[in-house]
Amino acid sequence: MLENVKKFASEFFVTGNTLIYAADISIVLTSLSIVFALTYFKKWGWLWREWLTTVDHKKIGIMYLISSLLMLFRGGVDALLMRTQLAFPNMEFLNSEHYNQIFTTHGTIMILFMAMPLMFALFNLVVPLQLGARDVAYPFLNAVSFWLFFFGAMLFNLSFVVGGSPDAGWLSYPPLSENTFSPGPGQNFYIWGIQISGIGSLATGINFLVTILKMRAPGMSLMKMPLFSWSVLSSCIAIIFAFPVLTVTLGLLFVDRFFGAHFFTLDGGGNPMFYINLIWMWGHPEVYIVVLPAFGIFSEVVSTFARKKIFGYKSMVFALVSISLLSFFTWVHHFFTMASNTVDAFFAVTTMAVAIPTGVKVFNWLFTMFRGRIQMKTPMLWMTGFIPTFLVGGATGVMLAVAPANFQYHNNYFLIAHFHQVLIGGVTFGFFAGMYYWWPKVFGFMLNEYLGKWAFWLWNIGFYVTFMPQYALGLMGMPRRSYTYGWDMGWWPLNFVSTIGAFLMGAGFVFQVWQIVYSIIHRQRDLTGDPWDGRTLEWSIPSPPPVYNFAVIPQVEKQDDWWYKKQNGSHRNKAVKYKPIHMPKDSGIPFITGFFWFVAGFGFTFEWVWIGLSGLIGVAVSLFTRYLQKDTDYYIPAEQVEATESAIGGARS
Amino acid sequence: MTSVLSHQKDHEHEEHGHDESSLKIFGFWIFMITDLILFATLFAAYVVLRTRYNGGPTGEELFSVPIFTTSTIILLTSSFTSGLAVLGLKNGKVNNAVGWLIITVLLGMAFVVLEITEFASMVDEGASISTSAFLSAFYVLVGTHGLHVSVGIVWMIGAIIQLMRDGISEVTTRKVNVVSLYWHFLDVVWIFIFSVVYLMGVM
Numbered sequence: 001m002l003e004n005v006k007k008f009a010s011e012f013f014v015t016g017n018t019l020i021y022a023a024d025i026s027i028v029l030t031s032l033s034i035v036f037a038l039t040y041f042k043k044w045g046w047l048w049r050e051w052l053t054t055v056d057h058k059k060i061g062i063m064y065l066i067s068s069l070l071m072l073f074r075g076g077v078d079a080l081l082m083r084t085q086l087a088f089p090n091m092e093f094l095n096s097e098h099y100n101q102i103f104t105t106h107g108t109i110m111i112l113f114m115a116m117p118l119m120f121a122l123f124n125l126v127v128p129l130q131l132g133a134r135d136v137a138y139p140f141l142n143a144v145s146f147w148l149f150f151f152g153a154m155l156f157n158l159s160f161v162v163g164g165s166p167d168a169g170w171l172s173y174p175p176l177s178e179n180t181f182s183p184g185p186g187q188n189f190y191i192w193g194i195q196i197s198g199i200g201s202l203a204t205g206i207n208f209l210v211t212i213l214k215m216r217a218p219g220m221s222l223m224k225m226p227l228f229s230w231s232v233l234s235s236c237i238a239i240i241f242a243f244p245v246l247t248v249t250l251g252l253l254f255v256d257r258f259f260g261a262h263f264f265t266l267d268g269g270g271n272p273m274f275y276i277n278l279i280w281m282w283g284h285p286e287v288y289i290v291v292l293p294a295f296g297i298f299s300e301v302v303s304t305f306a307r308k309k310i311f312g313y314k315s316m317v318f319a320l321v322s323i324s325l326l327s328f329f330t331w332v333h334h335f336f337t338m339a340s341n342t343v344d345a346f347f348a349v350t351t352m353a354v355a356i357p358t359g360v361k362v363f364n365w366l367f368t369m370f371r372g373r374i375q376m377k378t379p380m381l382w383m384t385g386f387i388p389t390f391l392v393g394g395a396t397g398v399m400l401a402v403a404p405a406n407f408q409y410h411n412n413y414f415l416i417a418h419f420h421q422v423l424i425g426g427v428t429f430g431f432f433a434g435m436y437y438w439w440p441k442v443f444g445f446m447l448n449e450y451l452g453k454w455a456f457w458l459w460n461i462g463f464y465v466t467f468m469p470q471y472a473l474g475l476m477g478m479p480r481r482s483y484t485y486g487w488d489m490g491w492w493p494l495n496f497v498s499t500i501g502a503f504l505m506g507a508g509f510v511f512q513v514w515q516i517v518y519s520i521i522h523r524q525r526d527l528t529g530d531p532w533d534g535r536t537l538e539w540s541i542p543s544p545p546p547v548y549n550f551a552v553i554p555q556v557e558k559q560d561d562w563w564y565k566k567q568n569g570s571h572r573n574k575a576v577k578y579k580p581i582h583m584p585k586d587s588g589i590p591f592i593t594g595f596f597w598f599v600a601g602f603g604f605t606f607e608w609v610w611i612g613l614s615g616l617i618g619v620a621v622s623l624f625t626r627y628l629q630k631d632t633d634y635y636i637p638a639e640q641v642e643a644t645e646s647a648i649g650g651a652r653s
Numbered sequence: 654m655t656s657v658l659s660h661q662k663d664h665e666h667e668e669h670g671h672d673e674s675s676l677k678i679f680g681f682w683i684f685m686i687t688d689l690i691l692f693a694t695l696f697a698a699y700v701v702l703r704t705r706y707n708g709g710p711t712g713e714e715l716f717s718v719p720i721f722t723t724s725t726i727i728l729l730t731s732s733f734t735s736g737l738a739v740l741g742l743k744n745g746k747v748n749n750a751v752g753w754l755i756i757t758v759l760l761g762m763a764f765v766v767l768e769i770t771e772f773a774s775m776v777d778e779g780a781s782i783s784t785s786a787f788l789s790a791f792y793v794l795v796g797t798h799g800l801h802v803s804v805g806i807v808w809m810i811g812a813i814i815q816l817m818r819d820g821i822s823e824v825t826t827r828k829v830n831v832v833s834l835y836w837h838f839l840d841v842v843w844i845f846i847f848s849v850v851y852l853m854g855v856m
């Protein structure tokens with residue numbers, strides 16, 4: 001008996017590495033201290049009522065923000081571990097197996113559990129406010145989406161301490177990811193973690209698409225809608241078409257592993273290339289899904305801080321939508337070396353075509369800045385840092401798109417440098433710009449600009465120091481995913497520089513955390529609700545906004561409506577009559593549903609079928625209960641709205 | 654009852670700025686687009702792998718014309734009866750609508766049972782999901798549809814319960830409409846399975 005327990009435990013828990021033991025201990029200690037603090041300060045009820053059961057888009061946005069920053073930390077630690085291993089030739093810091101696990105979890109976490117939720121944080125925090133709406137179209141579903149993301153991410157991260165991490169790359173290509181070559185729970189963690197959060201992302205895509213199409217304030221025609229909302233709309237269109245493909249792809253891989261089917265196996269008539277096509281039919285649109293909202297953010301930031309209307313609004317809209325559509329016709333550029341010449345030619349042309357609308361956007365931003373009265377606040381700093389990084393990233397992207405040349409750079413460090421250039425310089429910098437820009441709106445206080453500038457410069461300089469040498473390393477032939485190299489290759493100096501850069505970016509992250517903590521302690525309240533002298537509707541209401549956002553739904557007349565109203569003074573019209581406001585009730589079901597998905601995913605990961613099935617039954621029962629529920633919304637009485645508004649108004653004036 | 658309802662609707666128009674039911678139905682159409690893409694991807698997998706028998710049985714040897722014709726007739730009929738339920742609701746006849754919905758559910762169950770027996774007998778003949786890529790694609794495509802039908806059954810039972818509990822209201826009308834829309838959708842997908850998998854398989 002005892003022997004059995006021992007044997008089970010040694011397989012179940014990941015063992016044999018000091019790093020992992022250290023992580024185990026810190027996880028246990030952190031969890032214990034959280035439990036202790038919640039109990040000691042009697043905060044369990046508060047946590048449940050205010051956060052775990054909320055359907056308020058603003059609170060959901062904050063929870064996305066916190067989770068994504070935690071995931072940025074984990075993904076960043078992974079990155080630093082890898083760069084440490086590569087700092088010197090023949091290092092023995094990580095072995096090859098461990099290195100494989102780390103680049104896999106790093107890539108997966110950064111894209112699916114950092115970039116996606118950070119993007120959803122901004123969707124949630126901003127879109128309803130920009131549209132003049134009281135919430136998203138389906139607040140309950142929105143909460144379900146968040147908890148699916150949350151529990152999916154938890155499941156994926158669990159692989160670090162129990163069962164073992166996946167190690168077949170962030171896209172998990174078969175046949176390597178099949179049972180024959182990757183037995184054990186690692187790949188299953190990958191499949192279920194992403195599957196669960198992916199279903200949540202799909203629901204978010206539907207939710208915001210409908211919100212944007214149907215819930216805009218009266219008078220806001222699509223062509224008067226702020227560009228960030230347009231970028232969210234284009235991103236959601238891509239989500240709706242791409243994510244079902246991911247669901248199927250992961251599902252089929254699991255069926256292969258669990259039932260011994262032959263979709264992507266080498267034997268039995270399976271076709272691994274089919275997986276690679278499928279995963280990139282999702283994967284390429286996915287990178288545009290995350291970059292489009294970043295473009296939208298830059299458009300808002302640049303016109304606010306240049307204090308000018310965005311240049312070429314219509315061409316911006318056209319560019320967003322066409323990028324979203326073009327992104328579905330480029331996927332083969334990820335495996336030019338495996339397709340035929342004519343296919344390559346077609347996909348090389350479509351890939352280069354994406355550069356055209358992207359170029360249009362860059363010129364429009366530059367024209368907006370031209371002769372503007374630019375204020376270099378932190379959001380604008382990230383915006384200006386983005387332009388050169390993205391230009392280099394775009395140029396190297398076009399180089400990669402030249403199919404014959406691609407045979408040269410394929411799967412070496414040139415590629416690594418290129419995609420980090422667009423993912424960090426474009427996506428991450430964009431989301432940071434958005435976070436800094438909307439922070440005062442969400443939390444009602446300002447972030448310290450001085451520490452913010454330090455964070456920006458460390459990230460920006462660190463970025464070039466890390467990735468410029470990698471282009472050269474690629475041209476010198478250093479393959480991606482190599483865990484070590486010899487002295488004789490001549491790759492050492494550049495790798496060493498690159499590692500220094502990575503630590504500079506790590507320091508940038510530390511400054512961001514410091515900045516946030518410092519600003520919470522030395523709170524500098526924003527009483528105006530409009531600290532940047534903004535242009536769009538979210539700046540017309542108090543910060544942080546009341547539950548119902550708008551006491552009275554605004555009547556929109558122009559693009560940049562708030563700016564327009566401030567110019568002609570009509571924003572001061574205070575004689576309003578409040579009416580009762582219809583709001584959705586909070587509910588614990590989203591959290592419970594997410595939890596049961598976690599149970600299901602955990603069960604199937606270890607192939608403990610009964611646990612898996614009971615999780616699925618739990619999901620079904622909770623959703624069925626919700627389906628039968630009647631009492632799902634309520635009205636805030638007019639008097640209460642009036643009281644809230646005058647309390648805030650008192651503080652504001 | 655009706656006055657309360659219309660009063661609430663007034664509020665929604667003024668204060669929420671939209672009409673709840675049409676919003677939900679619109680979202681449901683978008684959801685169906687995503688489900689359609691899901692099936693399209695599974696069809697693609699089937700088409701890519703359909704001739705990879707790996708020395709195992711072919712569709713021609715496995716599919717039985719009487720069985721899949723019966724399934725098709727059952728499902729088409731159930732689509733029709735779910736339409737009758739919506740019609741009954743339109744005419745304000747609760748019991749009539751509930752009756753047709755129950756018949757639809759029963760037909761749906763018959764369809765699922767038939768599918769399970771078909772799968773079981775194929776496995777008995779040694780044609781399992783791990784026999785060949787062709788069979789993997791077959792089981793997953795047809796099985797995913799069957800799973801959708803099963804979810805639809807539970808969903809429809811939920812709608813029936815509410816119809817019996819609350820009578821005809823804006824909410825129950827919407828719920829019955831949506832679930833019957835879903836049912837028709839599954840019917841359309843089945844027509845494709847019938848043609849691409851079964852008919853082309855035995856031809």
Ligand code: HEM
Nearest residue numbers: 079082103104107110111115169170423480481482502505
């Ligand atoms: C904070 C700075 C970052 C550093 C220093 C860094 C470093 C690295 C390193 C060393 C690798 C492994 C290269 C290899 O051996 O093949 C890697 C891979 C990768 N990184 Fe990053 N990274 C950073 C941020 C990001 C971000 C923000 C994203 C996405 C939003 C990202 C996405 C990826 C992906 C997708 C891979 C490929 C994983 C694979 O090969 O399967 N990284 N990164």
Ligand SMILES: [Cu+2]
Nearest residue numbers: 284330331334
């Ligand atoms: Cu691509």
